[in-house]
Amino acid sequence: RKEVEQDPGPFNVPEGATVAFNCTYSNSASQSFFWYRQDCRKEPKLLMSVYSSGNEDGRFTAQLNRASQYISLLIRDSKLSDSATYLCVVNELEYGNKLVFGAGTILRVKS
Amino acid sequence: DAGVTQSPTHLIKTRGQQVTLRCSPISGHKSVSWYQQVLGQGPQFIFQYYEKEERGRGNFPDRFSARQFPNYSSELNVNALLLGDSALYLCASSSGDQAFFGQGTRLTVV
Numbered sequence: 001r002k003e004v005e006q007d008p009g010p011f012n013v014p015e016g017a018t019v020a021f022n023c024t025y026s027n028s029a030s031q032s033f034f035w036y037r038q039d040c041r042k043e044p045k046l047l048m049s050v051y052s053s054g055n056e057d058g059r060f061t062a063q064l065n066r067a068s069q070y071i072s073l074l075i076r077d078s079k080l081s082d083s084a085t086y087l088c089v090v091n092e093l094e095y096g097n098k099l100v101f102g103a104g105t106i107l108r109v110k111s
Numbered sequence: 112d113a114g115v116t117q118s119p120t121h122l123i124k125t126r127g128q129q130v131t132l133r134c135s136p137i138s139g140h141k142s143v144s145w146y147q148q149v150l151g152q153g154p155q156f157i158f159q160y161y162e163k164e165e166r167g168r169g170n171f172p173d174r175f176s177a178r179q180f181p182n183y184s185s186e187l188n189v190n191a192l193l194l195g196d197s198a199l200y201l202c203a204s205s206s207g208d209q210a211f212f213g214q215g216t217r218l219t220v221v
Binding site for chain 1: 142144146151152153154155156159161166167169199201203205208209210211212213214215217
């Protein structure tokens, strides 16, 4: 079983749509959680941290369910520029600062 | 402010050769980590260094080694290159639990 699992997609959505990504992780001792965005052949960029209370940053909302070991990302009013790969990331602090990445979910927003 | 800088950006090596990749973290960040990303997968953790000490090591062979210098910059060294080492090598600079990546070094082994 992979440590962090994501649906690879691709998710093909029209502009203005709402899209949700989900992710599960296997290490219950994981300490912190993130969504990163990666454009083709570029480095991953931190999109947002994820907290149990849920957190929002503009059109993006992230949620963590520690009991179910489940992380989600909701994107509202999708833009063409949102097209990218979204990486679910878990930080296993018991090993220092070790980020464990999912394989990523591809989002394509079309006009 | 300068972000994480890596050099070189691209590199082509022959099987059996050795390679050294370099990383300069964000000013003030004392932790540097290295990741390998092959096509179609998420980055895989290789090493983490903090204050010049190794804090973590991923599931990579001993051909991979790294070090961190007093100015917190870091080098990743890979010996006896294999075709399967072809990948994007990413350096991450951390403050607390948030990590910021450099643009990566794209290594091709032929």
